[in-house]
Amino acid sequence: MTQPPDPAITSSAGAAPRQWPSVELPAPLAPRPDITHVLFDFDGTLSLIRQGWPEVMVPMFVDALPRLPGETDDELRQLVLDDIMRLTGKQTIYQMIQLADRIHQRGGQPLEPLQYKHEYLRRLGRQTAGRVAGLASGAIRPDELLVHAVRPLLEYLQSCGLQFYLASGTDEKDVRREAELLDVTKYFGPHIYGAQDDYRQFSKQLVIERILHDHGIAGRQLLSFGDGYVELENTKQVGGLAVAVASDEAANGSGRVDPWKRQRLLDVGVDAVIPDYRDAIPLVEFLLGR
Numbered sequence: 001m002t003q004p005p006d007p008a009i010t011s012s013a014g015a016a017p018r019q020w021p022s023v024e025l026p027a028p029l030a031p032r033p034d035i036t037h038v039l040f041d042f043d044g045t046l047s048l049i050r051q052g053w054p055e056v057m058v059p060m061f062v063d064a065l066p067r068l069p070g071e072t073d074d075e076l077r078q079l080v081l082d083d084i085m086r087l088t089g090k091q092t093i094y095q096m097i098q099l100a101d102r103i104h105q106r107g108g109q110p111l112e113p114l115q116y117k118h119e120y121l122r123r124l125g126r127q128t129a130g131r132v133a134g135l136a137s138g139a140i141r142p143d144e145l146l147v148h149a150v151r152p153l154l155e156y157l158q159s160c161g162l163q164f165y166l167a168s169g170t171d172e173k174d175v176r177r178e179a180e181l182l183d184v185t186k187y188f189g190p191h192i193y194g195a196q197d198d199y200r201q202f203s204k205q206l207v208i209e210r211i212l213h214d215h216g217i218a219g220r221q222l223l224s225f226g227d228g229y230v231e232l233e234n235t236k237q238v239g240g241l242a243v244a245v246a247s248d249e250a251a252n253g254s255g256r257v258d259p260w261k262r263q264r265l266l267d268v269g270v271d272a273v274i275p276d277y278r279d280a281i282p283l284v285e286f287l288l289g290r
Contacts, residue, residue, distance in 0.1 A: 019286070020279030022255055023272050024262075032241055033289035034221050037211050038157055039235065041089065041204075041226035042168035042175055042194075044247055044261075048145045049131050049178050050170070051249040056124045057084055061099050064116070066106040085260065089228020091169045091195040091202065093117050121171075135181040142183045147245065148253040148276035154187045156281050160288060162223075163215070165191040167207040167231060172196065205234045212238065223287065227261055233268045241287065244270040245277075252276070 043050045061080040062073075083102065087095045096117045100110035110116075134140030143151060157164070164187050168175045172194030179185045179192055196202045208231075212219060219238030225245055226232045232242040244265035246257040257275045265273060274280060 020283045022276075022279045023274055023283055024257075025272055026266055026270065029271060029286075031289040032220060032223075032287055034218075035162065035223045035241070035288060036217055036221045037163045037165065037215065037223070039165045039167060039208065039211070039222060039224040039226075039231060040188075041224075041228055041231050041245075042166060042179070043170055044147070044227035044249055045225055045245045046147060046150055046166075046184060047178060047182060048147060048249055048252055049128055049135075049182075050124065051252075052127060053124055054081070054084060056127055057095065057120055060116075060120055060123060061102075064099060064110075065102055066108045068106065085264070089169055089204070089226065089230030091199050092120065092171075093195065093199045096120070132178070132181065142181065146182060146184075147247050147249075148278060149280065150277045151184075153277045153280040153284065154184065156284065158187055160290075163191075164188045165207060165211055166193065167204045168194045169204075169228070169230070170194050172202075204231045205237075208234050208238060208240075223284075227265070229264055229268045232265060232270050236269050242268070242270045242272075243280075243283075244268075244273045245275075246273050247276055 040046055043053070058077060058080050061084065062076055065076060065080065067076065083098050084095055087098060093113055096113035099116055100113050103110035131140065131145060135142060135145065154164075166175070166179065166188045172192070175194040176185070176192050179188065185192070193202065193207050208222065211217070211222060219235075219240045222235060222238065222240035223243070224231055224235040224240055225243045227245045227247055232244060235242045244262070246261040246265060248254055248256045248258045253276065255275050255278065257273065262273055272283065274283075
């Protein structure tokens with residue numbers, strides 16, 4: 001195993017040393033050998049089944065919103081995109097609540113947010129159906145729809161004896177089914193959590209609180225990976241270590257970061273930014289002091 005020689009790693013250029021060249025470090029990073037639990041987001045962090053979901057949600061929102069006098073197509077699309085991406089990582093229903101609020105603000109009569117959610121899921125299902133069917137039939141191998149190199153990291157973390165949790169803003173029944181198709185359920189066991197019909201009964205913050213309470217651990221013992229601000233912000237709030245997966249989902253394996261994700265996640269105060277998991281094992285070895 002690679003053993004970085006320094007107790008704290010930093011680079012003024014924002015790029016980590018040769019042990020993990022694709023990692024960006026916003027600030028000095030020190031080992032945390034007391035880490036015991038790891039939290040993963042799902043879509044964009046592990047799974048690519050829903051890759052391209054904004055291209056489904058944005059047009060739906062644009063079509064639903066009343067236009068303001070003089071408002072251009074580009075202005076409306078940018079407004080919608082900002083609303084949607086600001087809420088990425090939260091349950092889907094929150095984006096639909098935002099849509100309903102915008103319609104009301106513009107003098108329209110919105111539907112119930114749950115109706116918008118059902119319509120969005122119907123449209124998204126048309127896009128993802130081929131991927132789900134391909135996984136189920138074996139025509140698509142699970143690793144083809146996982147973020148690049150995440151399985152070796154999961155195997156490594158499991159070999160270290162760490163406990164895994166998965167928390168997603170996607171409906172729990174869908175997350176559980178897709179985790180099974182992607183052959184990652186074996187890492188998380190029963191600890192797979194997702195959105196509920198009563199959205200007030202679930203949040204990533206509640207999952208983090210449960211981890212700390214049920215296992216009697218401190219926040220600094222938690223390591224989180226995510227591509228949305230919610231799980232990473234919640235992790236930082238309890239003193240955990242947050243790794244931003246700024247994955248370019250349309251070019252999986254390219255090693256390129258998504259610039260919008262990167263900036264949004266840096267604003268949360270994450271500890272590291274990665275494009276995918278190509279250098280994640282040596283990074284985690286360092287964090288665990290191994």
